[in-house]
Amino acid sequence: MTRNEVSMAVIGGGIGGLAAGLSLLRAGVDVHVYEQSRGLSEVGAGIQVSPNASRVLHRLGLAEALAMSGVKPVAWHQRRWDDGRTLLRTPLGEDIEAAFGFPHYQIHRADLLDALAGAFPAERFHAGHRLTRLAEHEDHVEAEFESGTHIGVDALVGADGIHSTVRCSRFGPDIPHYTGCVAYRGLVPADRLAHLDLEVTAQIWMGPGKHFVHYFVQNRRLLNFIAVIEQDSWTRESWTDQGEVADALAAFAGWHPQIRGILEGVDKTFLWALFDRKPLARWSVGRVTLLGDACHAMLPFMAQGAAQAIEDGATLAVCLSKVDARDVPDALRRYETLRQPRASRIQALSAKNKTRFHLPDGPDQEERDAELARGTTDWSSSAWLYGHDAGVIEPASWCGAGE
Numbered sequence: 001m002t003r004n005e006v007s008m009a010v011i012g013g014g015i016g017g018l019a020a021g022l023s024l025l026r027a028g029v030d031v032h033v034y035e036q037s038r039g040l041s042e043v044g045a046g047i048q049v050s051p052n053a054s055r056v057l058h059r060l061g062l063a064e065a066l067a068m069s070g071v072k073p074v075a076w077h078q079r080r081w082d083d084g085r086t087l088l089r090t091p092l093g094e095d096i097e098a099a100f101g102f103p104h105y106q107i108h109r110a111d112l113l114d115a116l117a118g119a120f121p122a123e124r125f126h127a128g129h130r131l132t133r134l135a136e137h138e139d140h141v142e143a144e145f146e147s148g149t150h151i152g153v154d155a156l157v158g159a160d161g162i163h164s165t166v167r168c169s170r171f172g173p174d175i176p177h178y179t180g181c182v183a184y185r186g187l188v189p190a191d192r193l194a195h196l197d198l199e200v201t202a203q204i205w206m207g208p209g210k211h212f213v214h215y216f217v218q219n220r221r222l223l224n225f226i227a228v229i230e231q232d233s234w235t236r237e238s239w240t241d242q243g244e245v246a247d248a249l250a251a252f253a254g255w256h257p258q259i260r261g262i263l264e265g266v267d268k269t270f271l272w273a274l275f276d277r278k279p280l281a282r283w284s285v286g287r288v289t290l291l292g293d294a295c296h297a298m299l300p301f302m303a304q305g306a307a308q309a310i311e312d313g314a315t316l317a318v319c320l321s322k323v324d325a326r327d328v329p330d331a332l333r334r335y336e337t338l339r340q341p342r343a344s345r346i347q348a349l350s351a352k353n354k355t356r357f358h359l360p361d362g363p364d365q366e367e368r369d370a371e372l373a374r375g376t377t378d379w380s381s382s383a384w385l386y387g388h389d390a391g392v393i394e395p396a397s398w399c400g401a402g403e
């Protein structure tokens with residue numbers, strides 16, 4: 001692989017940071033990833049990887065790893081909360097693969113992170129490195145870590161998540177807005193749920209003030225669920241607070257026996273509050289930019305947060321592949337121009353789904369259900385989302401230096 005002259009630090013070794021590291025490496029960038037945790041750390045939860053993300057991951061050489069632990073659901077099944085009536089069933093499996101050329105996966109987050117880390121050179125991954133200070137100069141960026149390490153690079157990207165230190169240092173602290181929703185998350189051993197005879201679909205149950213999503217991960221050994229509930233107040237934003245199973249069961253009293261059966265099978269749940277952020281007007285300042293949750297944290301109601309982070313890395317790599325160190329600021333602005341509108345659109349659509357999923361029974365819910373019943377299984381309306389290739393920039397939008 002030939003190297004260009006650009007050296008880059010990725011701050012944060014989560015899904016977004018590691019995927020970006022791999023994309024940048026393949027583009028010839030001299031990239032290193034700095035992660036605050038001592039090792040790889042992921043919460044015990046599942047994630048959906050849609051074709052717009054699996055396209056990038058396959059190109060990064062991860063097709064086999066995804067196929068080994070991921071589950072390909074046969075359909076998305078949207079259902080009514082109390083009687084389980086089908087509102088819309090959209091075939092996935094071979095259908096979505098035929099439509100977009102790449103599969104839709106359900107996977108354990110740790111399996112995805114392991115696959116990414118396994119493909120990234122160990123000598124370029126620096127665990128136990130928490131960024132503490134950032135200084136930008138005309139021709140380079142300096143970064144300091146709690147470990148005492150000090151580096152100088154041509155470019156730096158903050159892939160350091162929702163509480164991003166990089167974002168804060170460039171754009172100041174942000175004020176997240178509590179959306180009025182909390183989510184219980186959990187993983188249930190599939191053998192405990194055999195009596196429910198669950199199909200291999202991603203199921204979304206909609207009801208008044210709540211919704212419930214479940215799907216298999218890890219070769220169907222575990223069932224992942226997310227139970228979202230409207231709740232008046234919350235103070236912390238964390239992914240790791242424990243929730244009481246009894247509280248979740250009480251919240252879903254009166255719901256279909258399948259939902260209650262899943263909750264009864266879990267040992268431990270995590271409780272997580274949903275905060276909203278307005279799209280950032282800017283992601284890049286000079287030689288520093290952002291990706292993933294650091295710049296577009298979104299509600300998980302389209303299952304696109306990590307997918308968008310993966311796309312960011314692919315586009316960033318294309319923008320940096322044709323420049324030398326002098327042109328980094330222009331390349332980062334181009335990356336932002338290409339990515340910001342799409343990520344903001346998906347952020348806004350994800351937020352809108354909260355209202356749609358949680359309608360109380362009545363005229364609006366009936367209208368939603370009627371619309372779902374008319375729903376098409378033709379993929380043309382979602383081609384903009386799943387058919388997008390973040391690793392290809394149309395010539396019209398490419399006016400980069402060095403061509």
Ligand SMILES: Cc1cc2nc3c(=O)[nH]c(=O)nc-3n(C[C@H](O)[C@H](O)[C@H](O)COP(=O)(O)OP(=O)(O)OC[C@H]3O[C@@H](n4cnc5c(N)ncnc54)[C@H](O)[C@@H]3O)c2cc1C
Pocket residue numbers: 011012013014015016017034035036037041045046047048049129130131132159160161162164165183185226239272291292293294298300302303304305306307308309
């Ligand atoms: C319940 C739930 C369900 C979801 N479902 C889906 C789904 O199905 N599909 C999907 O695409 N997305 C989903 N998402 C969203 C997705 O999980 C996130 O968008 C994604 O993890 C963001 O990745 P990231 O790399 O940007 O940030 P993170 O995963 O938060 O990684 C940030 C990394 O930066 C490190 N870090 C932080 N600060 C520093 C520092 N100062 N120095 C060094 N390192 C630092 C952290 O330790 C961490 O490893 C879901 C989210 C939730 C909560």
